[in-house]
Amino acid sequence: QVQLVQSGAEVKKPGSSVKVSCKASGGTLSTYGLSWVRQAPGQGLEWMGGIIPIFGTEKYAQKFQDRVTITADESTSTAYMELSSLRSEDTAVYYCATNLWDGSGSAINYYYMDVWGKGTTVTVSS
Amino acid sequence: DIVMTQSPDSLAVSLGERATVKCKSSQSVLDSSDNKNYLAWYQQRPGRPPKLLIYWASTRKSGVPDRFSGSGSGTDFTLTISSLQAEDVAVYYCQQYYSTPGSFGQGTKLEIK
Numbered sequence: 001q002v003q004l005v006q007s008g009a010e011v012k013k014p015g016s017s018v019k020v021s022c023k024a025s026g027g028t029l030s031t032y033g034l035s036w037v038r039q040a041p042g043q044g045l046e047w048m049g050g051i052i053p054i055f056g057t058e059k060y061a062q063k064f065q066d067r068v069t070i071t072a073d074e075s076t077s078t079a080y081m082e083l084s085s086l087r088s089e090d091t092a093v094y095y096c097a098t099n100l101w102d103g104s105g106s107a108i109n110y111y112y113m114d115v116w117g118k119g120t121t122v123t124v125s126s
Numbered sequence: 127d128i129v130m131t132q133s134p135d136s137l138a139v140s141l142g143e144r145a146t147v148k149c150k151s152s153q154s155v156l157d158s159s160d161n162k163n164y165l166a167w168y169q170q171r172p173g174r175p176p177k178l179l180i181y182w183a184s185t186r187k188s189g190v191p192d193r194f195s196g197s198g199s200g201t202d203f204t205l206t207i208s209s210l211q212a213e214d215v216a217v218y219y220c221q222q223y224y225s226t227p228g229s230f231g232q233g234t235k236l237e238i239k
Binding site (some may be wrong): 005024035037044045046047059061062095097100109112113114117118119123 | 127164166168170174176177181187202213219221223226227228229230232233
């Protein structure tokens with residue numbers, strides 16, 4: 001089964017950007033959707049957005065629409081999540097996870113999340 | 127967006143006893159075209175990422191112990207642990223994937239009594 005290896009912890013200043021990577025090992029991303037979910041300290045889970053690497057099409061939660069960019073490089077089986085205009089409330093653990101999906105074009109449905117990365121801690125502090 | 131509400135927020139159960147977690151969605155997550163409930167359950171142990179337990183409301187993921195079961199349809203769902211083990215101490219989340227964004231419940235913290 002594929003495993004997801006995420007990049008290391010980051011400390012960022014307010015107003016800056018962070019880019020977190022998620023590499024598939026033991027398989028490729030080509031058959032999966034890939035979602036990003038974050039968890040603020042002591043809080044619950046929040047879906048930020050996802051990508052279908054074979055199509056290169058993304059979908060974002062409205063809350064993050066203006067600040068998040070999700071990309072994927074099929075050649076290296078690596079997905080990326082970049083979050084801009086960071087503020088203290090963005091301090092969280094960011095997870096990538098594989099998705100079952102179906103559909104095409106703009107009508108892609110993201111289903112349950114099967115394999116999860118271990119998470120990347122992003123701390124936003126001045 | 128569909129709002130998911132879990133109850134209770136926390137739960138303490140004795141080892142070997144049954145634990146029950148409820149999840150209610152603000153609208154039905156049953157798709158009449160395929161008669162499937164678009165509902166998953168995850169377990170998150172302290173300091174670990176979430177782990178998928180159940181999908182389509184009642185399908186146990188391969189390798190998940192059979193003491194975990196999911197039931198319900200439409201807007202009301204239940205996760206049951208038939209005989210609590212020490213390793214089941216965790217926070218449990220339900221998630222609907224009927225519509226995007228796939229929203230989560232607030233979580234239920236399960237502890238040993």
